Amino acid sequence: NIEGVEAVVALGDAAVAVLARDTWTAMKAAQQVQVETEEIRAPVNSAELFDAYATALDDPEPAVFRNDGDALNLLQNAAPDLTVIYRWPYLAHACMEPMNCTALFNEGQLTVWAPTQALSTAQKIAAETAGLDRSRVTVHRTLLGGGFGRRAEMDFVERAVAAAVQVPGRPVKMTYSREQDTQHDMYRPAGLARARARLNADGTILALDYTMATQSVVASYGGRTPSPRPSDPRRDVTVAHGINDLIYAVPNMRLAFVPQDPHVPVGFWRSTSSSYGIFCVESLIDELAASAGADPVEFRLVNLPTDAKHRAVLELAAERAGWGEPMAPGRGRGVALFEKARTVIAQVIDISISDAGWLSVDRVVCVVDPGQLIHPDVVVAMMEGGIVYGLGAAIFGEITLEQGRVQQSNFHDYRDLRMADTPDIEVHLLPQGGRPEGVGETAVPGVAPALANAIFNATGKRIRTLPIGQRI
Missing domain, CATH: 3.30.365.10 (Aldehyde oxidase/xanthine dehydrogenase, molybdopterin binding domain)
Known part of the structure; x- marks a missing residue:
């Protein structure tokens, strides 16, 4: 019911994404999504x-x-x-630019724009996520916005591609909020x-x-x-x-x-x-x-x-x-x-x-x-x-x-x-x-x-x- 929101999609079994016409609308809508999760097994407490x-x-x-x-x-x-x-x-890592990635799936070809520290690995993960041969995946490395090892991870690439394949022909820019970036780091x-x-x-x-x-x-x-x-x-x-x-x-x-x-x-x-x-x-x-x-x-x-x-x-x-x-x-x-x-x-x-x-x-x-x-x-x-x-x-x-x-x-x-x-x-x-x-x-x-x-x-x-x- 929020103007500008087009869909809420599952990204495997680890996340859901709100697709909207702009980042701010998507982030505001994501705050209203209610997700039922399993109880954490053996939860970690810092003192223990x-x-x-x-x-x-x-x-x-x-x-x-x-x-x-x-x-x-x-x-x-x-x-x-x-x-x-x-x-x-x-x-x-607290990179000044939170994790983000843009992906376009169109006519069996996948193009990814990613601030990644591991270009070849990003291509491999993107191809596996989309179910494509690597020859059909092109990855463009953008400026990182701060790396520090965090952008050697592939979670943001995988999730951008998982969203893009659900809306063929349209580019999807996936962006973490600062809170998501801080609480779901490696x-x-x-x-x-x-x-x-x-x-x-x-x-x-x-x-x-x-x-x-x-x-x-x-x-x-x-x-x-x-x-x-x-x-x-x-x-x-x-x-x-x-x-x-x-x-x-x-x-x-x-x-x-x-x-x-x-x-x-x-x-x-x-x-x-x-x-x-x-x-x-x-x-x-x-x-x-x-x-x-x-x-x-x-x-x-x-x-x-x-x-x-x-x-x-x-x-x-x-x-x-x-x-x-x-x-x-x-x-x-x-x-x-x-x-x-x-x-x-x-x-x-x-x-x-x-x-x-x-x-x-x-x-x-x-x-x-x-x-x-x-x-x-x-x-x-x-x-x-x-x-x-x-x-x-x-x-x-x-x-x-x-x-x-x-x-x-x-x-x-x-x-x-x-x-x-x-x-x-x-x-x-x-x-x-x-x-x-x-x-x-x-x-x-x-x-x-x-x-x-x-x-x-x-x-x-x-x-x-x-x-x-x-x-x-």
């Missing part, structure tokens, strides 16, 4: 999920990805110098990691042991999308980027993984496992420096391989940030050093905390070595964008579930960094030669630990759970 993950850390038969030296014996025969647990939440996984460590008398790291409980993105993605990657989560070493490929020289190290499957779809997210793996490493390194009574920068230099190019990156970041200069009361400075996609980055973050406990991020100094430098402006832009994205996630980002339903819906309760919150950002390029390396998502992972370390420097309070929040 993390309790289960904590129990899983003691699983007697984890998948072991690294077992160098004799870490377990060294840590079991004497009390570790440090035992801590780090926690990170589910995160949505999220960055939540998880826990327990870290145990011992130091030598000279301040070098003797032994490290990490045990992780989280989901495998590769297994989740492969369960719904054609993928050449193996889907056995116990073999998925990509869950531990930043930890498995540790940049520090540690002779005794064990890394264990206990796969979890709470039936929450997870997907690739801007830097994916590095976004939490590097938080776990660079937070621990700072805690070990404090335990040893060492300066955080000097402690990192002592524990890096002597020939590592990371040293020059860290030293330049410390110099440009004024590391070692005294800070006024209520201010703090923290550092993170890491490698992502073979690009080496150091970030130093300056913060202020008001008497009422409100956090302000004042400055971020970033030094990046991308190998051979091709386009300096692109590298700087990607560092700046990644830092802003990482700050929003570190301070605000959290998806929570109650009875299997996502509680956040839009930017009022899934906050992102705003212009008023954005700090001064300095990017310094330090190309040290070699092949050109990746810069697309490489700035994101170091932001959370550098920020957490700055808060410790200002307050003496350790941050081991994300998000940090705006009030400390």
Whole structure:
């Protein structure tokens, strides 16, 4: 009975769509559609999920990805110098442009206009959905409107095509509302990691042991999308980027993984496992420096391989940030050093905390070595964008579930960094030669630990759970 609405159609057994003459009319009408659904089996609740993950850390038969030296014996025969647990939440992609796709089915031919990160997969899924040979499907990639891994998924392509085949000869533009986009995402996984460590008398790291409980993105993605990657989560070493490929020289190290499957779809997210793996490493390194009574920068230099190019990156970041200069009361400075996609980055973050406990991020100094430098402006832009994205996630980002339903819906309760919150950002390029390396998502992972370390420097309070929040 709504003017402009032409049909309500089923899109397989997963969704229904309102077809109308314009997006606004369709969205308003969709709010009036009543759908009867089955009860959710074993609904996920965030608090219970993390309790289960904590129990899983003691699983007697984890998948072991690294077992160098004799870490377990060294840590079991004497009390570790440090035992801590780090926690990170589910995160949505929150692309500025919600998921959308346009499809036209006409005279046995299908044409698709999609902002996709996986063009060939989009063509394959579109053909299967329409019941066509791939030779009859043409896919045009549009500007993405923000990708971050979300547009490697195929749900929006599949649904646009499923609607288009029901109205031959007419193009159908399928658009998610912001609420649908937030509550039906394929999220960055939540998880826990327990870290145990011992130091030598000279301040070098003797032994490290990490045990992780989280989901495998590769297994989740492969369960719904054609993928050449193996889907056995116990073999998925990509869950531990930043930890498995540790940049520090540690002779005794064990890394264990206990796969979890709470039936929450997870997907690739801007830097994916590095976004939490590097938080776990660079937070621990700072805690070990404090335990040893060492300066955080000097402690990192002592524990890096002597020939590592990371040293020059860290030293330049410390110099440009004024590391070692005294800070006024209520201010703090923290550092993170890491490698992502073979690009080496150091970030130093300056913060202020008001008497009422409100956090302000004042400055971020970033030094990046991308190998051979091709386009300096692109590298700087990607560092700046990644830092802003990482700050929003570190301070605000959290998806929570109650009875299997996502509680956040839009930017009022899934906050992102705003212009008023954005700090001064300095990017310094330090190309040290070699092949050109990746810069697309490489700035994101170091932001959370550098920020957490700055808060410790200002307050003496350790941050081991994300998000940090705006009030400390």
